[in-house]
Amino acid sequence: MTSPASAANRNEPLSSIITEQKDVGVRVKITDDLRAVAGLFDLSRPYFGFAAGNIFEQVGTVRIKGAEFSLSGKVAKDFNLLVGGVVFDPKVTRDSDAIGDIGSKPTGIPTHIFNINGNWAAPFLKGLQLDFGLVHRGRQAATINNAVFIAPRLN
Numbered sequence: 001m002t003s004p005a006s007a008a009n010r011n012e013p014l015s016s017i018i019t020e021q022k023d024v025g026v027r028v029k030i031t032d033d034l035r036a037v038a039g040l041f042d043l044s045r046p047y048f049g050f051a052a053g054n055i056f057e058q059v060g061t062v063r064i065k066g067a068e069f070s071l072s073g074k075v076a077k078d079f080n081l082l083v084g085g086v087v088f089d090p091k092v093t094r095d096s097d098a099i100g101d102i103g104s105k106p107t108g109i110p111t112h113i114f115n116i117n118g119n120w121a122a123p124f125l126k127g128l129q130l131d132f133g134l135v136h137r138g139r140q141a142a143t144i145n146n147a148v149f150i151a152p153r154l155n
Contacts, residue, residue: 001048007056014057019045025068034073041066047092047106049144052099059144060094062106078121085114088138103146110152111138 003012025039047062070084090109094102115135122128135155142148 003056006054007050008054009056012056014048017046017058019043030071031073034071034075036069036071038069039067041068049098049102049107050100058095059098059100059102060092062090062092062109064088064090064106064109078123080119082115082117084116085112087112101145101147103141103144105141105146107141107144110140110150113137 001014003009003014005011021041021043023039023041025037028036030036041064043064045062046058047060048056049059051057051059066086066088068084068086070082072082072084073080075081088109088111090106092102092104092106113135115133117133118131120130122130136152137155138152140150142150
């Protein structure tokens with residue numbers, strides 16, 4: 001990872017980071033064609049941002065706790081479905097020597113991501129398939145001081 005072009009130390013390689021992750025999950029075979037997965041996770045890693053003099057450096061630690069789930073497989077003869085999502089609870093702890101306004105929510109991590117994707121194979125015309133997908137992303141911080149948030153959106 002390098003510092004962004006807008007930083008005083010632009011394109012400078014950043015120090016190596018150490019992350020810590022704990023997770024647990026389960027996978028269940030519901031039918032021969034349908035599976036479910038669920039899990040919990042807890043991730044900690046350094047948090048980078050702009051410090052005094054527009055220097056891009058570590059300004060804290062971000063801890064992200066969350067849960068994830070999915071259901072996937074054939075739900076009908078010609079129809080496959082994937083429903084899944086992740087719910088995040090991210091929190092920033094600022095370093096004691098960090099300068100500037102640093103919010104409690106990290107940038108770029110939404111409150112959740114939910115998606116649904118489907119595939120229908122038309123039985124009346126071999127090779128014809130129709131696919132669809134929807135993704136909903138929750139609210140997320142857009143600035144390190146949490147002054148601006150990106151609204152939830154559906155794609």
